[in-house]
Amino acid sequence: xxxxxxxxxxxxxxxxxxxxxxxxxxxxxxxxxxxxxxxxxxxxxxxxxxxxxxxxxxxxxxxxxxxxxxxxxxxxxxxxxxxxxxxxxxxxxxxxxxxxxxxxxxxxxxxxxxxxxxxxxxxxxxxxxxxxxxxxxxxxxxxxxxxxxxxxxxxxxxxxxxxxxxxxxxxxxxxxxxxxxxxxxxxxxxxxxxxxxxxxxxxxxxxxxxxxxxxxxxxxxxxxxxxxxxxxxxxxxxxxxxxxxxxxxxxxxxxxxxxxxxxxxxxxxxxxxxxxxxxxxxxxxxxxxxxxxxxxxxxxxxxxxxxxxxxxxxxxxxxxxxxxxxxxxxxxxxxxxxxxxxxxxxxxxxxxx
Amino acid sequence: xxxxxxxxxxxxxxxxxxxxxxxxxxxxxxxxxxxxxxxxxxxxxxxxxxxxxxxxxxxxxxxxxxxxxxxxxxxxxxxxxxxxxxxxxxxxxxxxxxxxxxxxxxxxxxxxxxxxxxxxxxxxxxxxxxxxxxxxxxxxxxxxxxxxxxxxxxxxxxxxxxxxxxxxxxxxxxxxxxxxxxxxxxxxxxxxxxxxxxxxxxxxxxxxxxxxxxxxxxxxxxxxxxxxxxxxxxxxxxxxxxxxxxxxxxxxxxxxxxxxxxxxxxxxxxxxxxxxxxxxxxxxxxxxxxxxxxxxxxxxxxxxxxxxxxxxxxxxxxxxxxxxxxx
Numbered sequence: 001x002x003x004x005x006x007x008x009x010x011x012x013x014x015x016x017x018x019x020x021x022x023x024x025x026x027x028x029x030x031x032x033x034x035x036x037x038x039x040x041x042x043x044x045x046x047x048x049x050x051x052x053x054x055x056x057x058x059x060x061x062x063x064x065x066x067x068x069x070x071x072x073x074x075x076x077x078x079x080x081x082x083x084x085x086x087x088x089x090x091x092x093x094x095x096x097x098x099x100x101x102x103x104x105x106x107x108x109x110x111x112x113x114x115x116x117x118x119x120x121x122x123x124x125x126x127x128x129x130x131x132x133x134x135x136x137x138x139x140x141x142x143x144x145x146x147x148x149x150x151x152x153x154x155x156x157x158x159x160x161x162x163x164x165x166x167x168x169x170x171x172x173x174x175x176x177x178x179x180x181x182x183x184x185x186x187x188x189x190x191x192x193x194x195x196x197x198x199x200x201x202x203x204x205x206x207x208x209x210x211x212x213x214x215x216x217x218x219x220x221x222x223x224x225x226x227x228x229x230x231x232x233x234x235x236x237x238x239x240x241x242x243x244x245x246x247x248x249x250x251x252x253x254x255x256x257x258x259x260x261x262x263x264x265x266x267x268x269x270x271x272x273x274x275x276x277x278x279x280x281x282x283x284x285x286x287x288x289x290x291x292x293x294x295x296x297x298x299x300x301x302x303x304x305x306x307x308x309x310x311x312x313x314x315x316x317x318x319x320x321x322x323x324x325x326x327x328x329x330x331x332x333x334x335x336x337x338x339x340x341x342x343x344x345x346x347x348x349x350x351x352x353x
Numbered sequence: 354x355x356x357x358x359x360x361x362x363x364x365x366x367x368x369x370x371x372x373x374x375x376x377x378x379x380x381x382x383x384x385x386x387x388x389x390x391x392x393x394x395x396x397x398x399x400x401x402x403x404x405x406x407x408x409x410x411x412x413x414x415x416x417x418x419x420x421x422x423x424x425x426x427x428x429x430x431x432x433x434x435x436x437x438x439x440x441x442x443x444x445x446x447x448x449x450x451x452x453x454x455x456x457x458x459x460x461x462x463x464x465x466x467x468x469x470x471x472x473x474x475x476x477x478x479x480x481x482x483x484x485x486x487x488x489x490x491x492x493x494x495x496x497x498x499x500x501x502x503x504x505x506x507x508x509x510x511x512x513x514x515x516x517x518x519x520x521x522x523x524x525x526x527x528x529x530x531x532x533x534x535x536x537x538x539x540x541x542x543x544x545x546x547x548x549x550x551x552x553x554x555x556x557x558x559x560x561x562x563x564x565x566x567x568x569x570x571x572x573x574x575x576x577x578x579x580x581x582x583x584x585x586x587x588x589x590x591x592x593x594x595x596x597x598x599x600x601x602x603x604x605x606x607x608x609x610x611x612x613x614x615x616x617x618x619x620x621x622x623x624x625x626x627x628x629x630x631x632x633x634x635x636x637x638x639x640x641x642x643x644x645x646x647x648x649x650x651x652x653x654x655x656x657x658x659x660x661x662x663x664x665x666x667x668x669x670x671x672x673x674x675x676x677x678x679x680x
Binding site: 050051052071072073077078079081082083085087088089098099102103146150 | 569571572574575576577578579580581582585589590593594
């Protein structure tokens, strides 16, 4: 087990920069998820940690060793690939033992470690099969088994669940988390799925266009997004952004162009009278007779909750109600945000105010 | 890509199984019957136009027959000529050219015991095997380097190798002859073993490059992380997965060497060093006397090894032409 330190790392393909100076501290035994939309550089960063891509600038340390020029096989890492990358011509057992065999470990030790890993993952009865004879979930487990067998300092996962169907994905998510709690190996996990990130991570790194937007614990990102991008990316359904101005007219309020007034938890300094973005999560909207009148556009019940799209002036707001309300399109309801659950962003920079 | 496909296909298979079992109890026999009859009188289009017999005869059988006839007739002609007594060979007035009366093994006996034909056969085999082996080893390295090491200018090297393949042997044999003389290997098997790769290596390299390209790149990256060196990746991961490609490159190389004519004609002089294609043509045709019977027997026996080779490996050969590595 080891720490991973990423210091001012940059990456450019030719003259095209794709990662612009990223700093991340990963503690020993931590489960860190790199998340972001496709093309944000998260996979590239992971591959740089693995040694599959050159590092254009800055430095990456695993433990206390700078690994910029260290080939992948000497970095003591294990990686799980998106399409599993199982060797099709080897049995499950041979796949899992391959790295040890390359290291010329004695056969008894290879067998012992493969059996132990297979036991952890419930693969013991599949060791003699070939990858093509396995289901998607089993292949996924073999790929993880191959990583466990090596007992590396760092696990790297590159979107390992994106080839599975939705149900299996949820199940494997839990399994990976359990595995980490059991082995306590430092883990870097790349995904584009914010739910995966929220549910699994000790620490989430949100990336966008080759820049780290925010680093923090899942709930910190949810409660205190540093900017509009993080606010919109974390949480599902995603946060509503309402355009308007901060006004102080007796009490401070956020006023939309159509004149609707939303309450503010606090008035940031220098924000009064300026254009701003009001952030409100759908699940933090509640029915309130004293609230803002809105017109219902669409109602989508899912059983456990109701998603309603409502209109304020020209702007649409998604609202999520846990109660069984009888709502119909065209009706007018009154809503207000839960106190303490609103966000305010700069209209230009998108930074949290 | 393949794994995505298989992952998504398994639930659909499970779904199909479920609908099957829902029919099985026979609770609703009417529905089951309807399902059966609708299965028989399926009015969907597609390939069903081939179903009626007269149509099948005309659209499928007839073209196939013509095709097979065109392909196999020369072999038939070779075979009957090889066992025809000499007096029947040109006497079409009294004997049908398409049939043999009183077949004879004289031509074959003559070929095997009174000419150097067995030497030719051995030479051809020896040269073909050696040239194929050398070419395969060279091509594996070349194809791997061009396809996976991605060094600067690898594309141009690949293109250059392909262009080398396009230079016709009838031009290339002039400089090659010079080299063969200078190396002192004229009129020996080595002359052919070293010159055949000039057209085998480009061909096999090109074929293997295509095959290597079909092997997922992640497998190699995974092996790199697992601690394999480039050499180990090649030997333990890439080559085992490329066996169909290697076999088809091998078969092609072997066939090309087996049938090669120009180099064998120019670089070999003595009768016992000749290969089958050259030997048959130069030793069994004496000025204007064609020993048709032995000639055909020689051609027939000479083509058998290739036929046998193909029939053994046809599956591999087809899979390497059509497919990629399935995970």
